[in-house]
Amino acid sequence: MDVIDILILTLGLIFLRFWWRYWSLTGGGFKNLPPGPPGWPLVGNLFQVILQRRHFIYIVRDLRAKYGPIFTMQMGQRTLVIVTSSQLIHEALVQRGATFASRPPDSPMRLVFSVGKCAINSAEYGPLWRALRRNFVTELINPTRIKQCSWIRKWALENHMKRLKREAFENGFVEVMSNCRLTICSVLICLCFGAKISEDRIKIIESILKDVMLMTTPKLPDFLPVLAPLFRKQMREAKQLRNRQLECLVPLIRKRRAFVEKGENPISEMVSPVGAAYIDSLFGLEPPGRGSLGEEEFVTLCSEIISAGTDTSATTVEWALLHLVMNQGIQQKLYKEVVDCVGKDGLVREEDLEKMPYLGAVVKETLRRHPPSHFLLSHATTEETELCGYTIPANVNVEIYTAWVTEDPELWSDPGEFRPERFLEGDGVDVDVTGTRGVKMAPFGAGRRICPAANLGILHVNLLLARMVHAFKWLPVPKAPPDPTETFAFTVVMKNPLKAIILPR
């Protein structure tokens, strides 16, 4: 080897050393990103996260303790800026809401299900999102429509109570989550398609939507697109699942169209009057940049409503009941409030719920202590901007970690304790759940992308809880006591789903 070769080799090694250091600190990209753990060249922190074999949320908790309220993780080619403090979340989502209201690019697999981001939750901040969201709000969840559709909830709740009685008689106990999921799913299907369908068909729709959620959770090629060819099989499976979803929902859409346009209703499946179902409003919708929508888009837009509204509300009911089962004092107080309002043998109606402050406090405390999702959906900025003195480039993932806010001992006294009373007299009084006046809890997000159906979600939870506690006393199953261990699915659910004994009151 010549001296010149040795010199080139040495210079090469020095260059590599500096390049590695530069990459590990900056991810090879922007220089003024928030701080974060040093990563490896090209893959950033991706494999460090995978090798830890812990859920992402626990890693984020540790990083927050080390790097503070805002930090960066370089996950392959995706840059994640994680925001965790109350002030920064409020600044980003409310004070500078328009800038932080977009969504990052979708992975190819998610694009299969969103038909190119034609859904409220995934559309970028712009005219398409505005048109879809405005249509949803005015057509499905304005107060008049919610009232007009109360018969759907009455029907679903009657089935729910009968099912609970049957299950308790057959097994000696009931499973809370599966029953609540089925009931809420049947309400949302009826709101979307105006149709009453059999429980078996509801279960099929529910299971397909669950598979879609699993299929669209982040995978390796989402962070390293260069690996996509190795995941051809998964892509094929995603397309097959999409076909199953279409085969399941398109016939329902066609029947509804025949009912709306020609009055056809051979088996009396269509029960909502013309104009009262969400799908009716989509038939004539022409959102900017899309023109009139087709069956693929209808399937996507209705599925997002059923998915977004089912697990979130059912999880909340399950966590609330866990505390009512574990703490009979709270359950008795709630039962007394319901009886004082409607009598022992009366029926809880939707308008009665407003007269039950303790119920409201139980639900808020459940959303504080067990927010269904610990992160909001991924946000993105519409343009490069600054937050907390750092640069936030357009199109990086801005991940809002809201769960930390409700665990912060500087904002809540004894944050780990389940104490509904704090919302009647204590640190929860005057808390703004929408986050507009300040973020002390944000189960529905805050600002422009806040959940547009928070009122409907809360109505479902309140109604289920009030009716279930009014009709039955809820007790632990001695051989399967309530277990508050969490696991992370689409929402944060119980690892061992809650089972309870129910005694008619």
Ligand code: HEM
């Ligand atoms: C307890 C029940 C519910 C909870 C806790 C909840 C929570 C959330 C959260 C955290 C977001 C993300 C906000 C963000 O990214 O900033 C969201 C978005 C959304 N939710 Fe809900 N939700 C609930 C019920 C519902 C229901 C019943 C529906 C429909 C009927 C619904 C439809 C949506 C939609 C369409 C979005 C996307 C909004 C957008 O991107 O503009 N949610 N929800």
